[in-house]
């Protein structure tokens with residue numbers, strides 16, 4: 001059974017002309033970490049909203065095709081039921097937290113699901129610990145930094161014990177420290193908890209290290225899907241669709257052009273260092289000897 | 290901004306520890322009492338009692354100055370204005386054209402001021418010693434529908450956010466040369482459009498996401514919703530309730546059953 | 552001293568602060584004694600983590616906040632004695648969130664709002680509006696409702712509405728937040744043009760890639776203090792100071808530093824520079 005299965009999905013917002021999503025088919029395996037890359041308006045958010053049935057239940061429009069999550073068609077069950085399988089985190093930290101304390105925020109989901117009190121307590125502590133917000137139980141979400149707010153939002157989704165987490169540009173508006181904290185939580189979720197994660201991003205840099213797969217979107221269409229190394233081989237292609245490629249891939253591509261080869265394909269600073277020492281700088285020293 | 294709206298101040302006093310339901314009942318009963326009593330001396334006694342509570346809640350002058358100043362100003366205003374608008378009774382102490390200041394009216398003014406002082410202070414104590422989340426929790430536990438409780442909680446939670454939003458929008462427009470308090474009434478109300486529209490738009494955007502976030506967290510999934518926090522009456526809470534009842538029963542009995550004027 | 556396009560040396564200080572301190576009502580000391588000079592034609596980036604005081608500084612520079620102590624001088628006049636509307640003619644400030652500024656029913660009206668408030672005659676207003684619309688490439692959108700536009704477009708409208716007041720200095724608070732790579736690039740190119748035409752640009756940002764590519768001078772803020780004020784190469788050759796203020800240098804800069812012991816200079820800032828240096832070292836220098 002697939003974690004997520006979009007089957008030829010098209011969606012048009014009510015009163016709008018264009019297909020926000022156009023013939024998108026996508027399968028995500030259990031435990032996979034998939035990053036969706038695309039520029040503004042490419043359809044990332046629309047895709048996220050489909051995963052737990054907010055489209056079509058809360059947002060009207062013309063929907064075709066089917067979306068199923070762990071075998072259940074989300075169009076045919078209420079959002080509150082899909083919510084137990086799919087946790088979702090939105091991009092604005094300010095408007096998705098609505099309780100007066102962090103603890104109530106994280107408890108809200110399980111409370112709605114009528115989970116017994118003792119179990120809620122356990123889950124709240126577990127989720128806060130996981131996102132590195134232990135001890136913040138009684139703080140008002142309003143008083144937290146942007147990065148902390150997003151981590152509370154993740155905890156609030158996790159406390160419903162979903163099998164999949166969907167995050168729509170969660171690092172939007174965060175400073176580098178906030179981002180670092182957020183991405184390290186995502187890495188933990190993948191590596192320690194085997195969570196299925198779908199992450200929408202407009203920048204390839206940060207998700208690179210822990211994504212199993214990159215999916216490129218443009219104008220509501222799914223252009224390409226594959227392991228990061230394969231998708232990033234040609235940084236120019238990313239630029240074309242308005243996504244910033246990781247800087248070192250541009251180094252690789254420029255080196256390839258200038259040296260007339262195609263042997264460079266590093267993705268991280270560490271890989272780049274190694275490859276450059278091996279292939280660019282070392283031959284020079286040997287030559288001198 | 291936050292401090293203005295949320296009066297709650299953390300401390301560990303018996304009033305802070307008291308079950309919020311008892312506090313809500315207490316405030317209602319004491320308010321009722323303030324309305325029942327009509328003799329100035331009794332009202333002053335009640336006011337003293339309420340101030341004693343305020344003192345017990347560790348409301349230091351510096352923390353409460355803001356609120357007390359407000360209450361005192363209001364009381365003084367009543368004492369001054371009441372006799373001016375209430376010309377009934379004799380003897381007349383002074384008269385100026387159609388305005389007649391009579392002695393009973395002066396006393397009635399003072400009495401009303403004392404009553405308002407009681408009411409304002411007692412509600413203030415509730416806000417000062419009870420966090421907003423406890424208040425909402427208590428209301429729901431006392432039978433208010435969860436939806437209403439949640440709405441109230443969200444409103445309270447977003448008040449400081451919107452305060453900050455409006456401040457920021459005002460600044461943003463001032464940076465474009467807008468002078469809010471310049472010009473005549475028409476010009477000024479036009480100026481406010483520049484603040485109002487972005488405020489409403491931002492508020493609606495927030496509300497949109499908020500509703501999606503609520504649904505994504507299984508809001509309304511089951512009627513038998515559980516709660517992380519429970520409220521439990523402790524023996525001291527029952528004692529407090531009993532004491533209150535006693536304080537109220539006597540004057541109520543005197544007034545309504547024995548028809549004594551108190 | 553930076554020579555300008557017209558060959559006139561630009562050393563005139565438009566803004567200068569002396570021991571500028573600002574404390575918010577609640578007691579947060581957001582600025583703790585800043586001495587800062589902004590010269591005509593500068594392109595300055597102000598960087599620093601959340602809460603380091605960048606926005607507070609920007610608001611102090613255009614008079615929205617008056618110093619708790621110390622002074623801010625704009626063209627030689629202390630801001631404490633000027634109205635915000637007067638300062639707006641010299642120091643324009645585009646807020647971080649464009650939605651806090653937009654309220655008119657067409658882009659053109661939105662852009663007119665500022666210069667109208669400043670009381671310019673109609674002829675001049677029209678001229679300034681046209682220039683601003685052109686600078687932000689809004690010609691196609693001028694009749695549309697700003698609120699119906701995409702974020703990148705809304706941001707351009709809000710910047711145009713500040714440019715239209717024709718200030719000498721333009722402060723932009725995190726203008727690339729929420730924009731995608733294409734939109735960012737377009738915006739940054741517009742700013743580069745404005746700077747070349749003589750506008751002084753102060754860019755507040757977290758994005759070190761943008762800083763490396765565009766700013767000539769970088770001010771690093773931490774805890775209400777300026778911990779560094781240097782040309783941008785200087786900033787990127789000192790990774791320790793960036794680490795101290797919780798900023799992450801762009802990957803090429805990190806890569807260059809790792810390769811430093813193999814002869815790659817410390818102050819590489821772009822992909823092109825790095826590759827150039829690599830090939831040079833390879834060629835035997």
Ligand SMILES: Nc1ncnc2c1ncn2[C@@H]1O[C@H](COP(=O)(O)OP(=O)(O)OP(=O)(O)O)[C@@H](O)[C@H]1O
Nearest residue numbers: 013016020038039040041042043044045046047202
């Ligand atoms: N609530 C809505 N009503 C109408 N149209 C919408 C709505 N939300 C998105 N759209 C449109 O649907 C298309 C896809 O937008 P979507 O928000 O899914 O893209 P995105 O990749 O998330 O972009 P961004 O990076 O700006 O968040 C766009 O053309 C957009 O204008």
Ligand SMILES: Nc1ncnc2c1ncn2[C@@H]1O[C@H](COP(=O)(O)OP(=O)(O)OP(=O)(O)O)[C@@H](O)[C@H]1O
Nearest residue numbers: 575576577579581600601602603604605606607608
């Ligand atoms: N209106 C305010 N009232 C009280 N304190 C404030 C206010 N605005 C900002 N502060 C505080 O002043 C300090 C500096 O804030 P400022 O907004 O200038 O930082 P910043 O560098 O712009 O941060 P960010 O990257 O988050 O925009 C912070 O500690 C902040 O909490």
Ligand SMILES: [Mg+2]
Nearest residue numbers: 044045046168
């Ligand atoms: Mg989106």
Ligand SMILES: [Mg+2]
Nearest residue numbers: 605606607724
């Ligand atoms: Mg800021």
